[in-house]
Amino acid sequence: MQQKRKRLIIGFIVFAAFLVAxxxxxxxxxxxxxxxxxxxxxxxxxxxxxxxxxxxxxxDDPNWKPEPYYGITGYLTIxxxxxxxxxxxxxxxxxxTLTLLLRAVALVANFTEAHVNVDxxxxxxxxxxxxxxxxxxxNINNLVSYFPSxxxxxxxxxxxxxxxxxxxxxxxxxLQKFYLxxxxxxxxxxxxxxxxxxxxx
Amino acid sequence: MVRDILFLLxxxxxASVSASPFALAQPAQAQPYVGGYFDMASTTTNKxxxxxxxxxxxxxxxxxxxxxxxxxxxxxxSGSNPSGYIYQSVVGEISDGSVQFAPQWWYTGxxxxxxxxxxxxxxxxxxxxxxxxxxxxxxxxxxxxxxxxQYQTDSPIVNTRTSSTSDSNFLVGKTGYQGHLVxxxxxxxxxxxxxxxxxxEAYNVHPSYYAGTSWRYGPGYSLGGxxxxxxxxxxxxxxxxxxxxxxxxxxxxxxxxxxxxxxTGTTLxxxxxxxxxxxxxxxxxxxxxx
Numbered sequence: 001m002q003q004k005r006k007r008l009i010i011g012f013i014v015f016a017a018f019l020v021a022x023x024x025x026x027x028x029x030x031x032x033x034x035x036x037x038x039x040x041x042x043x044x045x046x047x048x049x050x051x052x053x054x055x056x057x058x059x060d061d062p063n064w065k066p067e068p069y070y071g072i073t074g075y076l077t078i079x080x081x082x083x084x085x086x087x088x089x090x091x092x093x094x095x096x097t098l099t100l101l102l103r104a105v106a107l108v109a110n111f112t113e114a115h116v117n118v119d120x121x122x123x124x125x126x127x128x129x130x131x132x133x134x135x136x137x138x139n140i141n142n143l144v145s146y147f148p149s150x151x152x153x154x155x156x157x158x159x160x161x162x163x164x165x166x167x168x169x170x171x172x173x174x175l176q177k178f179y180l181x182x183x184x185x186x187x188x189x190x191x192x193x194x195x196x197x198x199x200x201x
Numbered sequence: 202m203v204r205d206i207l208f209l210l211x212x213x214x215x216a217s218v219s220a221s222p223f224a225l226a227q228p229a230q231a232q233p234y235v236g237g238y239f240d241m242a243s244t245t246t247n248k249x250x251x252x253x254x255x256x257x258x259x260x261x262x263x264x265x266x267x268x269x270x271x272x273x274x275x276x277x278x279s280g281s282n283p284s285g286y287i288y289q290s291v292v293g294e295i296s297d298g299s300v301q302f303a304p305q306w307w308y309t310g311x312x313x314x315x316x317x318x319x320x321x322x323x324x325x326x327x328x329x330x331x332x333x334x335x336x337x338x339x340x341x342x343x344x345x346x347x348x349x350x351q352y353q354t355d356s357p358i359v360n361t362r363t364s365s366t367s368d369s370n371f372l373v374g375k376t377g378y379q380g381h382l383v384x385x386x387x388x389x390x391x392x393x394x395x396x397x398x399x400x401x402e403a404y405n406v407h408p409s410y411y412a413g414t415s416w417r418y419g420p421g422y423s424l425g426g427x428x429x430x431x432x433x434x435x436x437x438x439x440x441x442x443x444x445x446x447x448x449x450x451x452x453x454x455x456x457x458x459x460x461x462x463x464x465t466g467t468t469l470x471x472x473x474x475x476x477x478x479x480x481x482x483x484x485x486x487x488x489x490x491x
Contacts, residue, residue, distance in 0.1 A: 131357045131359065131488065135491070176347070179321075191316040194318075196318075
């Protein structure tokens, strides 16, 4: 009789223990959380039931790559050709040429090519303006042309050389020094633009 | 009997731990993020703005592979209906002291970084960035002021990038939807990993939206961790920013529409008031607001 009572007590304790465990998880998962300003957020799952996006900034780590789980299957790098000047003095009435290397990098096997548009006049390729004070700016895109230009296809793993010609008109006003990047180049994949040429004069 | 009870306690402990939500891993993509939003009824706009200075963060405090990013996130919409698209302008300092601009958009977890490029170094005076929407085009602009003189003369170096969109406007403010408090315009700080990143400081200056004739801000409250819902997609999935606490992130002395985010070691509770009231932005430089 005493043994039976003991088993009954143990059974009850087991039941109560699992009930407590279950309720603690359920209540944690469904609790409405109130922030100090009264903002509330609730979830029926024990952890956040919505995914997050991240800023996806590249780092200086040479081994870093965009993560394929962001939906990024490949990207385009733009780098200066070896020996390219890191700074350039604008000579009024003269041209200067920089050589850019466009390379398509695959993150997944089915990424085959990047479609690139090279056109400093296109609204999709980005622009660079240098302030002269107040509402006055010089649009650097107006000084830049490319060869080749237009629509280019860069195969995964391929590198294409593009000449960037900076034409400095004789009447260009004095500019503060600035850094030139690969203006006027757009692509159907993310671009990592490593062009950073100090322009002065 | 005592032995039986001890065994039961062990079973209970194992059951509780194995079922505990806090024993589960965070989503793989989650990154530390702390920020703020305007605690006001949602409204439409076509331009949002944020500025920063990174002078308070010596790059020696940023480990290689990590970054300190100042992030502006805004939800796209048609009228008052969010589309699920999020547009971000990100200005990030990395360990060599360079500052990069990374305009990007996101939809259902897939991202498109339009471009990422160098716009200055942490020692430059100020960076403003603005996101506009008009005629099916998102325009992301950064305004870099290299020196105090450039700031005083309002002579920035302006970089512009674009992407196409089917949205017609942005949303700012907050709304409650299916039990979630959605914050449509967010300003904040994000890193790839919070662990080794301490001793940082970065400002969020004049987060604001264009209200037709002027740039305005609303009451500022903090967010972070899992309280970062920014929009939802037509399938009623919610999408947030970052997703993890930014441990040790707090605020220094603030002003109306300024947040001095800094590492103090004590994490600011979410929903903390950053400033009260709303108003019109008052700024020395005019170019980023023109």
